[in-house]
Amino acid sequence: MEIIDQSILSKVIKKRKSKSHKGNYGRLLIIGGSANYGGAVIMAAEGALNSGAGLICVATHSINSAALHARDPEIMFLDWHDENGLKQMIPQMDVIVCGMGLGNDKLAKHILELLKKYVTSDQVVVLDASALDLIAQDKNLLLHQAKKIVLTPHQVEWQRLSQIRIQYQSDAANQEALDNLFPEKNAYLILKSSHTKIYDQEGNIFENPIGNPGMAIGGMGDTLAGIVGGFIGQFGAGIETLQAAVYLHSLAGDRIFKDNYIVKPTQLSASLPLLMKKYESQNEEN
Numbered sequence: 198m199e200i201i202d203q204s205i206l207s208k209v210i211k212k213r214k215s216k217s218h219k220g221n222y223g224r225l226l227i228i229g230g231s232a233n234y235g236g237a238v239i240m241a242a243e244g245a246l247n248s249g250a251g252l253i254c255v256a257t258h259s260i261n262s263a264a265l266h267a268r269d270p271e272i273m274f275l276d277w278h279d280e281n282g283l284k285q286m287i288p289q290m291d292v293i294v295c296g297m298g299l300g301n302d303k304l305a306k307h308i309l310e311l312l313k314k315y316v317t318s319d320q321v322v323v324l325d326a327s328a329l330d331l332i333a334q335d336k337n338l339l340l341h342q343a344k345k346i347v348l349t350p351h352q353v354e355w356q357r358l359s360q361i362r363i364q365y366q367s368d369a370a371n372q373e374a375l376d377n378l379f380p381e382k383n384a385y386l387i388l389k390s391s392h393t394k395i396y397d398q399e400g401n402i403f404e405n406p407i408g409n410p411g412m413a414i415g416g417m418g419d420t421l422a423g424i425v426g427g428f429i430g431q432f433g434a435g436i437e438t439l440q441a442a443v444y445l446h447s448l449a450g451d452r453i454f455k456d457n458y459i460v461k462p463t464q465l466s467a468s469l470p471l472l473m474k475k476y477e478s479q480n481e482e483n
Contacts, residue, residue: 198368198394198402201440203448206476209432209441222251223430226290227297227423228277228308229327234298235261237326240416240462241297242272244423247469248442250430254290256283256308277308287315294426296328297419306331306338313340321434323347325422326354333357339378345434346384348375349422355388368394368402385439387425389418393443397436405440408447411454416462421446424469445472 225245230238238257254273262274275282299305322343329350332338352363359374375386386396395403428442449468450460
């Protein structure tokens with residue numbers, strides 16, 4: 198197992214080319230936010246936006262539209278009841294982040310069925326929260342054809358999906374479960390805990406050594422999923438990108454925690470552009 202350190206940030210975060218446009222920095226579709234959990238998808242979207250994603254569309258319940266546009270006018274909205282809209286949007290995007298506040302009703306399951314049907318082999322999919330719970334209930338919902346698939350469960354969600362109880366979630370057991378779920382070897386596992394671990398399917402494990410108890414608050418995982426999606430859209434779907442996203446999330450949280458009893462996810466997201474500027478490589482992205 199390797200410990201992630203601060204050097205990963207300058208390795209991954211590249212200075213932007215002077216001649217570039219939003220399409221160069223990732224087109225993201227973020228799906229989630231039922232009528233009662235709109236905040237989850239908005240926090241994920243703000244994580245993606247503030248970590249640099251070039252273009253973001255949020256597919257969510259229509260009740261969340263006003264709040265989304267009031268907070269983040271940079272982000273597009275799609276009513277997730279618009280099935281034709283989803284069918285058209287899904288294959289157009291580079292990265293799809295799905296699950297935050299999605300719920301577990303028939304519509305949520307149908308959205309996962311649409312995602313499975315219309316995702317292409319050129320895309321990356323990040324699965325979080327409710328999406329993982331639905332897949333745990335019905336493994337037929339698990340998509341395999343994407344270029345890369347990133348799972349971002351906390352330990353209870355991973356227990357449901359992997360059938361490994363928390364006390365038995367050893368590194369070997371987690372890697373075996375990931376390989377069983379994805380025999381195509383195209384997946385990563387970001388297992389969230391006080392010291393989050395990242396697993397690939399080549400036997401590598403990376404542990405995040407930072408973070409703090411002030412981050413133990415609702416929406417923190419949603420925000421991380423958005424940052425992961427934003428980083429993948431800009432810097433590719435490699436293991437170093439995931440390390441940088443996880444480390445940056447905790448680093449931002451640690452800086453806020455120095456002067457605050459808790460770390461609000463929205464505060465964390467808002468701090469990212471300045472923090473990323475500090476650690477950007479001086480070499481332009483190729």
